[in-house]
Amino acid sequence: MNDTVRVRFAPSPTGYLHVGNLRTALYDYLLARRLGGTWVLRIEDTDRNRHLEGAEKALMAVLRWCGLEWDEGPDKGGPYGPYRQSERLPLYRAAADTLLAQGNAYHCFCTSERLDAMRKAAQAEGRDEKYDRTCMHLASGDVQARLAAGVPHTVRLKVPAGETLILDDLVRGRVEFQSDLADDQVLLKSDGFPTYHLAVVVDDHQMRITHVLRGEEWLSSAPKHLLLHRFLGYPLPHFAHLPLILNPDRSKLSKRQGNVAVEDYRDHGYFPEALVNFIAFLGWNPGHERELLTVEELTQEFSLQRVGKSGAVFNQEKLHWFNEQYLKAMPGERLLATLRPLLAARGWGDHDDIFLACVIDLMRERVAFVHEIPEKAGWFFEDPTSYEEATVRKRWKPDSAGWLRDFVAVLESLPAFDHATLEPAARAYAEGRGGKLGDLVHPLRLATTGVGGGPGLFELMEVLGREACLRRIQRALEMLV
């Protein structure tokens, strides 16, 4: 155990939590917990153009919904705050000044229009699209004059020539980059805000981060970060670039091809435990064959050594299966709490807990989501008003009405109306009539539920009660004859 391990999750508040980011957060959390370290939440809100009201709160809410609680963050403070980059501007300014003073950065007065035109021209000629360093060659008097005149400017990193930059990545091993290929990255924007590249390096260092976990899309900007660490005199944290989560066509998981927001899955009725369990296995596995693991178990088993290198397709069907498994094992009270508002929305709010608990017991083996209970078994809450056509055709025989009519007397005379009483009575009745149990059961199911499938007939009749069953049989007799 190492109590100095510090891992951060650094999302930008975009309005929703991308499932890829959820996985990064999960691995952060698992790693921090596994190593007895600290998990830090830092908000990367350095893009004022994309500022969204309420996004930060929503982000924290959905993280908590997933069961992931951080140790330090904007809402709970900590020794290395503030935890919102927009509140740390002087720190980035200071770092930029240091780089400027060292000669490892320079002021750039180029307008975005000029930059765009330059890139376009470079592209047309098939040249590299790197910044042409016009402003790097400005005379220092000239720079001072423009600065004094308040000309809008950025600060750029001066990438040294001819270097081989080496990253020792915890999942990818040694990766080499040539500095000549790197662009003179803007570090400080003209609005005074830092870009990601500056802010992440400054904050990771000042927040004493030891392990940087992030998506593979960041791998190509790692050399810039390597340089920044060196220039600023910061020791290197451990880096782990995680494999991407993919669309079915193997491109990076995108909004275009289905749901990417954790909120979407939450709203569709997925359980956080199922989502988290599923997400954990996208790019990692414990090395044994058990797949249903709680967060506590994941914490025990997690290690970066078992994180894979290649992208993983987000398989909706498997997630569905996970949800089904969790629902099956979920305590009844929790399912009931979820079910109640769903029923109320359909005007079926007036049922007591005992009844609903029975419904849940009978349905949990047959659904993957709580909302499927009212969808597939509305007849628990309302007498059927129609009868599934295909089932009528298949199960309603010419003598079914007779079978049912005579069985009514049996039902009325039963000493108790539970499945233990109903089943033998039904068997005896069928035998006495010289038929099979199915001759009674199928029409009876159709009459009481209106559909061909569902829980055991006698169990369901017990839950429905004698009165409702008799009423439904009467009605079916009127409508099906």
Add this chain to the structure above:
RNA sequence: GUCCCUAUCGUCUAGUCGGCCUAGGACUCCGCCCUUUCAAGGCGGCAACACGGGUUCGAAUCCCGUUGGGGACACCA
């Protein structure tokens, strides 16, 4: 286009030091069993080491190349 990453069933993956792999598990699909229905469950089946060279007695496992896939090339993260 340039750079970087990557490559086992349709999908998630096991395969960590090459032989125990006629390549294992899970999801999906199909069949059978169970059964009053529908499910669930049990059992079984289809299905993969991208290709080509090496190294080696022996390679899914190591090396090289090819091809495929992906990512990054912003005053967005």
